[in-house]
Amino acid sequence: MCRWLAYSGSPILLEELLYKPEHSLIDQSLHSRLGVETTNGDGFGVGWYGPDTGTPAVFHSIEPAWNDRNLREVAGHVQSPLFLAHIRASTGTAVQQTNCHPFRHGRWLWVHNGLVRDFHLIKRELALAVDESLYPQMEGSTDSEMLFYLALTFGLEDDPPAAVERMVGHVEEVGHRHGTEHPIQMTIGTTDGSSVWAFRYSSEGKSRSLYYSTDLRSVREMYPERPRLQEASDETRIIVSEPIVDLPGAWNEVRESSYGVVRDGEDELHEFRPLR
C-alpha cells in the first residue's frame, strides 16, 4: 500500500537514494519488507525542487518503478536539495498518472501511504468540503489526492500541522457518521520546498511504518568507514516508509500519532491530535 521517501540536504543526484542503497525505494517496489504488500508496482512518482524554478518538477509514471528507463535517466542526471518519491500499490483505483504521488499544488508536494476506509461511501461528502476554487483542480480519483485538497482547504499553506489535524478530524467525523470504525490510516509527507512535514497516524492506532534518519554527525561517528556518509552534508535528513540501508542506530521510528518537521535549525517532533 505504497512506500515513500523524502530527502532534504545538500543537492544530490536522485539516484543516490532511489537506486543505489541496498534497500532503495526502487528495490522496495519489488521487495518491500515492512509494507502491507511486497510489490509496489502500480505506478511511481518523484517531485523535486531545483535551484532556480519556483515550482517543483513532478515526474509520474504508470509503469512499475523497477522498469522505468526514463526514471533511471532522470534520477541519474538531476540533482536536488529536496525531493519526495513514492511507489504505489493501488487499493483499487485506476493506475494512471493523475493518481500517482506526489500531488502538487503551487510550491507544495504531498505523498500518502495508507487509505481512507469505505472511501466510496464518503467520497462525495469529502469532496463537498473541498474549497470551491480547488475542487476543479483535483484530477485523479484517489483518497490520497482528496486528503491533500482537504488539507489545502483547511489551511495547509499557512499552518501545515493544524491543517492536517483538521483534515483528519473531518475525515474521522464523516467516516464515523457513516459507520466506519477506523476511517483513516496514513503516513503523509508534505513540503513547500523549504521545510518537510511528516505525519504518522491512524484511527486504530496501528499506523504504517515511518522512519527518520539520525543526525548525520552521529551516524558518521558510528560508521567512519562509509565514504558516502562522509560526503553528505550535516543537515541531511531522510524520512522513509522503511529504512533504505541496514545501519543500526541510523534510523528512528516516528512514534504513533505524531509528526516531525525538518527545516533549517532544529528539527521538531510533536504529538498529532485530530481536530474536530
Add this chain to the structure above:
Amino acid sequence: MCRWLAYSGSPILLEELLYKPEHSLIDQSLHSRLGVETTNGDGFGVGWYGPDTGTPAVFHSIEPAWNDRNLREVAGHVQSPLFLAHIRASTGTAVQQTNCHPFRHGRWLWVHNGLVRDFHLIKRELALAVDESLYPQMEGSTDSEMLFYLALTFGLEDDPPAAVERMVGHVEEVGHRHGTEHPIQMTIGTTDGSSVWAFRYSSEGKSRSLYYSTDLRSVREMYPERPRLQEASDETRIIVSEPIVDLPGAWNEVRESSYGVVRDGEDELHEFRPLR
C-alpha cells in the same frame, strides 16, 4: 474535438468499420475532414456487445488509434452486432484510460463529441447534482463523463431522450448563471445494447457534424456494384461524426437540435428541446 461511430446490424468484425472504409474512424484519427481538429490522437475507445454477456466489453487506450496494435488485433477478431467507437482530441483534461469513451454504466454505453464551456467554473456544481450513489463511480475528469452521470441521474435508463433533455437543460441553466453564453456543444451516442440514441445539439445552434446511414435497401439499389453493401443486413444502421465512405445518397445529416433512435422496427427522428 473527437469523432465517433455507432453500428447496429448483423454481427460484423469491428475492423469492417474501424479500419477498412477509405475514410474509416482510424483514418479520421489522423485526417479528420469535418472535425475541429484534423488530429484525434489523444486516446481511443470501443465498446461492444457480444452474444452471451450481459454487459458490453470496453477497450480503452491512451495511444493514438492509428498506432494501437491491440486495437487492430481485437478489431480483426471480435464480431459484434452493436458497437460504439470513439477517437479523442483532448481539450485539456488528462490523456488517461478513465477519460476515454465510451463510458459504461451497467448495460449502457455513452460517447460524446463537444464540450461544456467553462467547465472548471461549474464542475463542482454539476458534480453535486449527480446522484449520491453514482458520484463515486465517476473515475475520470472529463466533462463528457459528467454529462453521462448527470443523464443517468435524470433517468437515462428509463427515458433516454427526456433524461438527456433534462441534463442539457440543467447544464445550460448552471452555465448561464455563471455567465457562460453558450454552455454546451454536443453530439452524443448512447445505447443499452438494443436501441441506439443519437443527439445533436449546441447552445449556439451550430453543432458538431453528425450523420446517419440511409436505409440499406435504398443504398444497395444506388450502388449495385459494391459487394460489401450486398452482404450487410437490411437493418444495418451506422451513425457517424463524419461519413466513412464517399457514397452520395448514403448519408444524411442529423438536423440541428434533434435526435434519432435506431431500434427494431421503425427508426425515429425527433426534435430536441432542453428541459428546465
Add this chain to the structure above:
Amino acid sequence: MCRWLAYSGSPILLEELLYKPEHSLIDQSLHSRLGVETTNGDGFGVGWYGPDTGTPAVFHSIEPAWNDRNLREVAGHVQSPLFLAHIRASTGTAVQQTNCHPFRHGRWLWVHNGLVRDFHLIKRELALAVDESLYPQMEGSTDSEMLFYLALTFGLEDDPPAAVERMVGHVEEVGHRHGTEHPIQMTIGTTDGSSVWAFRYSSEGKSRSLYYSTDLRSVREMYPERPRLQEASDETRIIVSEPIVDLPGAWNEVRESSYGVVRDGEDELHEFRPLR
C-alpha cells in the same frame, strides 16, 4: 522469469483460466510460488484462436497483468477453444510489446519461460542462423523470440519436435563454443491452432517447472462436487508453468528433458534430445 499457460478444449471465456482459479495466471503475476521470481510484472500477452479467422489474435501489454483493465475486458468477453497466455519477468531486455509473448508467425504461437545464458555473446551468431526471409520479421530483442525464429528456420511448421530439438542443439553448440557451460534453460509452448506442443529442457538438467492436467474424466471422479469440472469438455487439456488450483491428482509434472503433444485422439509424451 515468466509463467505461461496453454488451454485446449471446448470454447471458454479466457477469464475462466486467467482470472477465476484461486492461483490463476493473473494471481501468479503477483504471487508466483514455483517461479524464480515471485513477481512477473514486466508485461503480459495472450494469443487466441477464434472460430472463423485463420490467424490467432494476439494481445500484448507492457503493464503488469494484474493492472490491465483491457485484459480483464477481453478475457471476460472473448471465448476460445485454444489459447496461450504468458506473464513476463524480464531478465534485462526492454519492457515493450514486441518483447511480449506469445510471439506469432502465420498460424503459429510461441511462449517461452527461461533464458539463453550469455545471450549478448551469441546473439549475433544465432541471428545469422535465422532464415534470410524470416530475419526482418523479428521485431523485439529477446532470446525467446530468437528461439522461435530459429525453430521456424529449422522446420517448426513441418515437424515441431525435430525443429525444437535442432534449435536447442544449435544454441548449445554455439553457447559451448563461446564458453557457456549451460547455454539454455526453457519450457516452451507452441501451437498451430490444432495441436499444442510443450517442451521442458535445460542444459543443466534442472528445468523450470511445467505441468499438464490429468484426463478430465478421472479428475471429475476424484472431485464430483466441483461444478466447473463437470461442465468442461472431456478433451480439455491445460498446460501450466505451475498449477492454477490445488487439486491433488489433477496435475502431472512434465518430466525433465521431455515433451508432450496435445491433439485430437491420444496425447503423447516423448523424450527430448537436442540434435546437432
Add this chain to the structure above:
Amino acid sequence: MCRWLAYSGSPILLEELLYKPEHSLIDQSLHSRLGVETTNGDGFGVGWYGPDTGTPAVFHSIEPAWNDRNLREVAGHVQSPLFLAHIRASTGTAVQQTNCHPFRHGRWLWVHNGLVRDFHLIKRELALAVDESLYPQMEGSTDSEMLFYLALTFGLEDDPPAAVERMVGHVEEVGHRHGTEHPIQMTIGTTDGSSVWAFRYSSEGKSRSLYYSTDLRSVREMYPERPRLQEASDETRIIVSEPIVDLPGAWNEVRESSYGVVRDGEDELHEFRPLR
C-alpha cells in the same frame, strides 16, 4: 517522417526551444509544415548533456509529444548547453521506446529523419556489417538505429564525417545490389557533447528539409526588439528540420549533399560524398 532539433550554446531550459517558440518542435508534432506528414505523433525523445555527468541523459516516450506531461515537466526544469530532440512519425516499425531517437552510445547521440528504402530486403545484410561487439547493443527495429550502429562501426567516434560517408556508401551499395534505385533519404544530427554534426543527403538528391541558425550577432541586429534574442549567448547555434520561428534572415537551408559542424571557434560547411 520525423522532425528534429539540435541546440548548442549557453545553458537554457529545454522548454525554451521545445515549447515556447510559435512553431516549436512540440507544435510541429501536431502541425509540421515542411515534413512529409503533418502529424509526428509516434513517440518522442530528447537527449541532453549536463554540467557534471559524462554521458547524456535520454528521455524517450511513446506518447505523442504534445500530450506528454513528463516531457513538459522535464523541459521546464532541466537546463542544458547541448541537446537533441526528435519527434517521430513511424514508417511502420513499432512505436516503442527503443525505437525513439535520439539513440545513444557512450557519449554519442544520434537523430535521423528519413528512411532506408526497402529496409526489410537489406536489414539482415546491413546488420551483418555492424561490428560484432556492437551488434547486441541494438535494441530496437528501426533503420535509423541501424544507420547509427553502422556509422559507429565505420569510425564515427574518430572521424564523424568520414564514418557517415562510408555508412551511406555502404547502404547505397547494398541497396543498389538489391535493386533499389534510391536507397537512402536522410538528415542526421549527431554529437559527442562538444561538437554537433548535421548531415543532409539523399540518393535521389531531394533531401528532407534542414536549417541552421544565422550567427546570433547578426540576428540581433536584424531584430533588436526581441528580448530573448538579446539574452542568448553569441555562440548559440540551432539546427532544425524546419524553422521554429518566422524570422526572415535567421535561418539558412543546409545545401543538398552537404554537412555542417558546430563547435567552438568557426563553424564549417562541407560537401557530403558517400564513400564506397
